[in-house]
Amino acid sequence: MRMACVSNSECGADQFCQKAVGDCQGTGTCAARPQMCNMLYMPVRTCSGGTASNQCFAWSQGENIASIEATVKPLLSPAPASCQENQECAEAEFCQKAIGDCKGSGRCVVRPQLCTMEYAPVKTCSGGTASNKCMAWSQGENVAAVGEVMAADPVVITDPTTPEPVTCTQNADCGEGMFCQTAIGNCDGKGQCASQPQFCTKEYMPVRTCSGTTVGNKCMAYAQGENIAAVEVVEPLTPSGCQENAQCGQGQFCQKADCKGTGQCTPIPTQCPVYFRAPDPVTGCDGRQYYDTCRAWQHGINVASSQVTPTPLPPTPVPVPPTPRPQNPSTQRPTNPQGQCHVNAQCGEGQFCQKKIGDCKGWGQCVATDSIITPRYIRKPDPVMGCDRRQYADEFAAWRAGVNVAYRFPTQIPLKTSKK
DSSP states (O other): OOOEESSGGGSOTTEEEEOOTTOTTSOEEEEEOOSOOOOOOOOEEETTSOEESSHHHHHHTTOOEEEEOOSSSOOBOSSOOEESSGGGSOTTEEEEOOTTOTTSOEEEEEOOSOOOOOOOOEEETTSOEESSHHHHHHTTOOEEEEOOTTSSSOOOOOOTTSSSOOEESSGGGSOTTEEEEOOTTOSSSOEEEEEOOSOOOOOOOOEEETTSOEESSHHHHHHTTOOEEEESOOOOOOTTOBSSGGGSOTTEEEEOSSSSSOBEEEEOOSOOOOOSSOOOOEEETTSOEESSHHHHHHTTOOEEEEOSSSSOOOSSOOOOOOOOOOSOGGGOOOOOTTSEESSGGGSOTTEEEEOOTTOSSSOEEEEEGGGOOOOOOSSOOOOEEETTSOEESSHHHHHHTTOOEEEESSSOOOOOOOOO
């Protein structure tokens, strides 16, 4: 059960006091701040008086929501003025009119500063096209007509050099940047030349293309000049489920709740989320570490456990009892059955003694260097200083070299050196 609260200060470091929409002064419950959000533009007004692109972005900043604004539409000025042309409005506004009413009267509204990347093409009143209504409004353009992107019939954007839609049977019949779009399921029939989308949403709604491949959604297929044979080709599992990836089809893996149970054949993710901050890494059922659950699934690997630190370290290190010194230590490797270690020599072949960052001389745990996978970063990571006093690109590069991390740049924690 979540803890009741009135303010964020009553919750944990990665939590905020979440309240019902519109109840800024009321009682809420402590909830985790989202670490990732989609780019859907559904503006909200926060309790601090600001605005956010959607509810998730507000919550990620520890903000509650006072009211929800109009979805995807520009935020209205305090006193919308009647207009005929953009010149009658303020610098950051445009004269917005009803869809299809290019010559009528409108009202001055603020141009959107942020739009979703959804591909839902529209024809503007100036005769051009835009990816969706919000994109048109952000350019100060009104919308003459809206296309139905997700319908079974293709959305035709005609070749600007010809007055009528171009009938075709293959992509070669169309101009540059266009393809021969046919109705869904009609791979061998006639179609019409349509523009290939320049960008698409990352929503995962898999489709089977006419060439036999699977892509994330219909827009991604059209962007590659591919027509669609079937939508939602990933069928649910039969009651028997699966035990291993070999029992699943191409582009799928046997997704399980644990490593040894029965799972379901699931599409391998083609896109993984982008994070505001690095997520907790996970350990796969193959014993290797991955950046997050999605990256493990991309390798067809189920997750054994989630770890707060890159590798699990014992909460209370237990010193290893002293052992008699061997007669010839240069030819004998110290053993450590408890998994505790001080130096790499106490670990097996292909392993090193991994310790907490900043602790070069403490106790660690033997970890295989080939189990460490460097994540994909949103921005270039901060370099680190190894315990061997050499600089590495990040902690993962140091660990793969069998070296522990003394400190990260630019926050330098000096190495503890022994007094001679």
